[in-house]
Amino acid sequence: MTEHLATTRATAATNVAAAVQEADEAASLAAALEERVRNGDDTVTPAQIAGARELGNFAQLRAEATRRHAEAAKRDARLADLEALKADIDAHTETTDPGQLVDNLFNALLAYTQHFETHNARVAQWRTRMTELGVPKVHSSTELEAPHAHLGRDHNIARLYVGATVYAPVNHIANLPRHLEELGLAAKHLTAHPTGPRHTQAQAYAQERIDKVKASARSGVRTQEG
Incomplete structure (x- = not known):
């Protein structure tokens, strides 16, 4: 009114x-x-x-x-x-084409998918080469030995041990819905409180969600043991 x-x-x-x-x-x-x-x-x-x-x-x-x-x-x-x-x-004139936003989102998802597909293919190739070269299976990086260049294959899953570093394939398709949900919550809070007294709180909440997704995305790619 x-x-x-x-x-x-x-x-x-x-x-x-x-x-x-x-x-x-x-x-x-x-x-x-x-x-x-x-x-x-x-x-x-x-x-x-x-x-x-x-x-x-x-x-x-x-x-x-x-x-x-x-x-x-x-x-x-x-x-x-x-x-x-x-x-x-x-x-009113629409300044942003929603179709372009969809294209941007698709391109980001494409880059996301291509990155993990490339990573998973590389880990699979490394595991094949380790198998061909007789690298033994181990339970942790503490079992690695110099005669095998401190390399090892995990007993039960497709993880690889390279010194203190662990490489593993990433199930990015299964992770994607959860990642999108977290990022959606971050965007929703920032949009709901673009200014004002709750803006700082919304920023902190959004950053927490973003950091959570980043940590999840990085966790299987390359981690350190110990």
Whole structure:
């Protein structure tokens, strides 16, 4: 609601209330004169009662006129606000193509997928070469030996030990929905609080989500034991 419409409604309500009060007071005057006659007051004249009634009827008409005028003013003010709203909508020009945003998102997902596919292929190649060269299976980097250049293959999963560094394939397809959800929460909080007292809190929350995804993405790629 605009200030113009709010002011119009408040003024209308005030005017109607004043007119109704005036009509009620005029009606009460006629009723009081009639009651005085019933109680034996012979100073009240028929002209006084007729005048009071006429005044009351006139005040009622004035109150109705004020009410109608107020309703018309409120309708006009609302229509003016609606027309202003329509003008704002008609003047709006979309500055960002949503289709381009989809392209940007797809390209980012493509880069994400290609990175981990390349990483997984490289780890698989290294494991094949280790197998061909007779690198033994181990449970941890503490079992690595110099005769095998401190290389080792994990017993149960596709991890590789290279000194204190562990390389492993990444199930990026399974991780993607969780990563997107975390990043979506980060974006939602920053969008909801772009400024103001909660902006700093939103920034901290968003960064926590982003850091969580980064840590998850990096964890299987290359980690240090010990």
